[in-house]
Amino acid sequence: MSHRCVVLDDYQGVALEHVAWSRLEGVHVSAVREHLAGEDLVAALAGADVVVAMRERTPFDAALLDRLPDLRLLVTTGRRNPSIDLDACRERGITVCATSALATPTVELTWALVLGLARHLLPESRALAGGGWQTTVGTDLAGSTLGVVGLGRIGSRVAALGQAFDMDVVAWSPHLTAERAAAAGVRAVGKEELLASADVVTLHLVLGPGTHRTLGADELARMRPTAYLVNTARAGLVDTDALLAALDAGGIAGAGLDVHDTEPLPADHPVRTHPRVLATPHLGYVTADNYRTFFTEAAEDVAAWLAGEPVRVLT
Numbered sequence: 001m002s003h004r005c006v007v008l009d010d011y012q013g014v015a016l017e018h019v020a021w022s023r024l025e026g027v028h029v030s031a032v033r034e035h036l037a038g039e040d041l042v043a044a045l046a047g048a049d050v051v052v053a054m055r056e057r058t059p060f061d062a063a064l065l066d067r068l069p070d071l072r073l074l075v076t077t078g079r080r081n082p083s084i085d086l087d088a089c090r091e092r093g094i095t096v097c098a099t100s101a102l103a104t105p106t107v108e109l110t111w112a113l114v115l116g117l118a119r120h121l122l123p124e125s126r127a128l129a130g131g132g133w134q135t136t137v138g139t140d141l142a143g144s145t146l147g148v149v150g151l152g153r154i155g156s157r158v159a160a161l162g163q164a165f166d167m168d169v170v171a172w173s174p175h176l177t178a179e180r181a182a183a184a185g186v187r188a189v190g191k192e193e194l195l196a197s198a199d200v201v202t203l204h205l206v207l208g209p210g211t212h213r214t215l216g217a218d219e220l221a222r223m224r225p226t227a228y229l230v231n232t233a234r235a236g237l238v239d240t241d242a243l244l245a246a247l248d249a250g251g252i253a254g255a256g257l258d259v260h261d262t263e264p265l266p267a268d269h270p271v272r273t274h275p276r277v278l279a280t281p282h283l284g285y286v287t288a289d290n291y292r293t294f295f296t297e298a299a300e301d302v303a304a305w306l307a308g309e310p311v312r313v314l315t
Contacts, residue, residue, distance in 0.1 A: 004070075005050035005302060007031040007295075009057040012286075018295040024302055035264055042067045049073065050305075052298045055285065056081055057263060062088035073097065075301045076314070077294035078285070082207065086315040095305060096314040099297035106284035107157040110232045113256030114141070114200055116278050117228045123275075139199070139226075139253075142166040147198025148186065149214065150233065151176055155204030156184045170194050174210060195222040200230065207234035217242035223252050230256040232284045240271070247276045258284050 003026060007015045010031040021029040027050070035057060036044050041064070045051060049072045053060065060074060065088050074094055076084060078101045089096050116122060120136040127135045146162035148155045148171040155171070162169040169186040172194045181188035191214075195201065201223065205211045215229070216239040223229070229252055231238055240261055246252050254276040263282055265272060271279050297312070304311040 001026065003027045003050055003306070004048045005029045005052065006045055006048045007052040007054075007298075008044075009035055009054040011035075014291060015052075015295055018292050019299045021299055024299060024306070027302065027306070045071070050302055051075070052295075052302075053077070053081065053084070054294075056083040059083040060089070061085045065089065065092055065094065073302065073305045073310075075099070075298045077101070077298060080314075084314075090315045095310055097301040097305065097310055098312045098314050099294050099301065100312075101285060102287075102290045102293060103153045103157060105287040105290045106154050106232050107161070108287075109258060109280070109284045110154075110158050110202055110204075110230060111161055113230045113232065113258065113278055113280070114202065114228070117230070117254045117256050118200075122278050139228075141200075144168070144199035145170060145197050147171070147194040147201040148204065149173060149191075149194065149201065149237075150204035150206070151181060151184055151186070152204060152206070154233075155202075158202055158204060159184055159186050167200075170198065173205060191219070192222055195219055196224070198227060199224065200228050202230040203233045203237050205233055205237055207236045212236050213239050215239065215243070217245070220246040220251060225250055226253050228252065228254050228256065232256075232258040235259040235261045244270055244274065247274060252276075254278065256280075258282055 005027050010033050013033050015031040032044055045068055047070055049070050051071060052075045055078050062085055071094055074096045077099050079098055084096060086096060118141055119138040124136060142165060144167055146167040146169045148159045150173045151171040159169045159171060163185060170189045171181050171186045172189055172191045176188050178188045205214060214237045220242055243255060247255060256278045257271060258280045259282055271277055301312060
């Protein structure tokens with residue numbers, strides 16, 4: 001029996017280079033580079049019984065699943081994917097499997113954004129390209145305060161690097177204990193104290209009903225006008241309209257954003273051109289080693305499912 005496997009949202013055109021998909025006997029594997037939705041997505045997946053989704057780029061809800069009667073295996077890169085309706089998949093007999101993911105790529109990009117904001121790398125680079133020379137004064141990280149919101153697998157690593165920069169590191173999350181924070185070498189504080197005291201606030205919470213819009217207008221108003229906000233976690237943690245308003249009013253100095261409410265970000269979205277925003281197109285997990293992990297394990301998931309013994313099963 002032959003199988004059709006489609007890899008979605010392969011923006012860089014590298015999905016088929018990272019693993020020998022040809023080892024999957026009887027499986028024809030193709031990749032789609034552009035982001036598809038609606039009828040275009042349904043047409044691209046017609047006849048496919050296996051789909052590999054790149055993180056949360058393409059939502060799979062009940063309505064879409066009803067349009068894909070041949071789908072039997074859905075593989076998501078990464079450990080979880082809230083864009084997949086697992087209950088709907090279970091009801092339709094669709095197996096959902098995951099892959100591992102490295103924490104370090106997102107940690108590294110977080111610090112790229114922190115450093116880029118603190119040293120005004122974007123405006124300085126643009127000024128230099130236009131013939132200018134030294135137009136801003138950078139912010140010192142040593143001796144300043146880093147506020148880590150979410151001290152989990154990624155947040156704890158970000159906190160450790162903050163200490164390496166000689167920053168005072170404080171942390172908060174809804175269930176963080178003083179003992180767990182101390183084990184990571186940081187101080188647990190309340191959310192209000194973190195926002196009021198931090199020179200850099202960086203978000204690393206899992207998005208869920210209890211964390212949606214953790215930072216709204218009231219919370220942003222507690223931050224220092226000289227402080228920076230960095231979000232490499234999920235866009236839904238922040239009220240984007242309130243953030244843009246705070247930036248326009250000078251309520252905070254700047255924001256580094258790798259995640260966005262709509263992805264790809266619309267061409268006319270103000271985040272793309274805001275002078276106080278350093279924005280990247282959700283690059284936190286986009287590294288060679290992470291992609292190698294994603295696609296190697298995705299192929300393993302397909303092989304195990306074909307053998308009747310699926311692995312890394314979400315449902």
